[in-house]
Amino acid sequence: AQSVTQPDIHITVSEGASLELRCNYSYGATPYLFWYVQSPGQGLQLLLKYFSGDTLVQGIKGFEAEFKRSQSSFNLRKPSVHWSDAAEYFCAVAPPFGNEKLTFGTGTRLTIIP
Amino acid sequence: SAVISQKPSRDICQRGTSLTIQCQVDSQVTMMFWYRQQPGQSLTLIATANQGSEATYESGFVIDKFPISRPNLTFSTLTVSNMSPEDSSIYLCSVSGPDAGTNEQYFGPGTRLTVT
Numbered sequence: 001a002q003s004v005t006q007p008d009i010h011i012t013v014s015e016g017a018s019l020e021l022r023c024n025y026s027y028g029a030t031p032y033l034f035w036y037v038q039s040p041g042q043g044l045q046l047l048l049k050y051f052s053g054d055t056l057v058q059g060i061k062g063f064e065a066e067f068k069r070s071q072s073s074f075n076l077r078k079p080s081v082h083w084s085d086a087a088e089y090f091c092a093v094a095p096p097f098g099n100e101k102l103t104f105g106t107g108t109r110l111t112i113i114p
Numbered sequence: 115s116a117v118i119s120q121k122p123s124r125d126i127c128q129r130g131t132s133l134t135i136q137c138q139v140d141s142q143v144t145m146m147f148w149y150r151q152q153p154g155q156s157l158t159l160i161a162t163a164n165q166g167s168e169a170t171y172e173s174g175f176v177i178d179k180f181p182i183s184r185p186n187l188t189f190s191t192l193t194v195s196n197m198s199p200e201d202s203s204i205y206l207c208s209v210s211g212p213d214a215g216t217n218e219q220y221f222g223p224g225t226r227l228t229v230t
Contacts, residue, residue, distance in 0.1 A: 032216060032217050032218075034218070036221075041226075042223060042224070043118075043206055043221040043222050043223040043224045044157075044206070044208075044221040045221070046115070046218065046219075046220065049216070049218060051216055090156065090157070094217035095217070097215070098213075098215030098216070098217065100217050101147070101159050101162065101172075101217075102159070102217060102219060104156045104157045105156060106155070106156045107156050
């Protein structure tokens with residue numbers, strides 16, 4: 001069974017600074033990987049996804065993530081954060097074939113300070 | 115991506131009662147999912163709802179407690195039965211993306227349930 005670890009429960013970053021949120025997965029092969037964002041009181045919005053091919057994927061809102069097979073990681077990055085990026089971020093994994101469920105990490109809460 | 119709505123957006127219910135949550139999608143989708151997000155926690159899948167068949171429940175969730183309907187390809191309901199304070203959570207529905215083979219899911223805004 002697959003699993004996802006987000007080691008950082010809470011991260012605080014200054015507005016305009018760079019951001020990296022960590023995600024490590026456990027699965028026998030290369031899974032499908034996703035990052036979602038949940039703003040306070042909202043549902044989840046898909047930021048980006050990785051299925052295969054180029055290991056650096058671009059998403060919405062200026063986010064990107066890099067898949068590193070050797071490290072079983074899929075870290076989320078943004079070069080300059082905005083106050084509106086304050087939210088909960090979830091990494092998720094699914095087996096690399098269809099009609100399978102997502103497994104979510106425990107989430108990282110991002111706080112932005114002025 | 116699909117536009118998903120949920121009703122109600124929030125509710126406060128007394129223990130022992132039941133609440134039915136509706137999930138409506140603006141396009142036909144193959145798979146619909148129901149998740150629970152307990153306060154300060156991640157998402158836990160309750161069940162997968164496919165049209166024309168019984169829902170598939172995850173370990174720890176049973177049909178008597180969380181009956182699900184999926185009458186067509188755009189609509190599903192989740193009922194939380196005989197509620198207790200431990201059922202206080204956000205309940206989210208999601209739908210499979212245009213290519214079910216990618217396991218991509220889109221989420222509704224959630225229903226915030228408080229049981230007193």
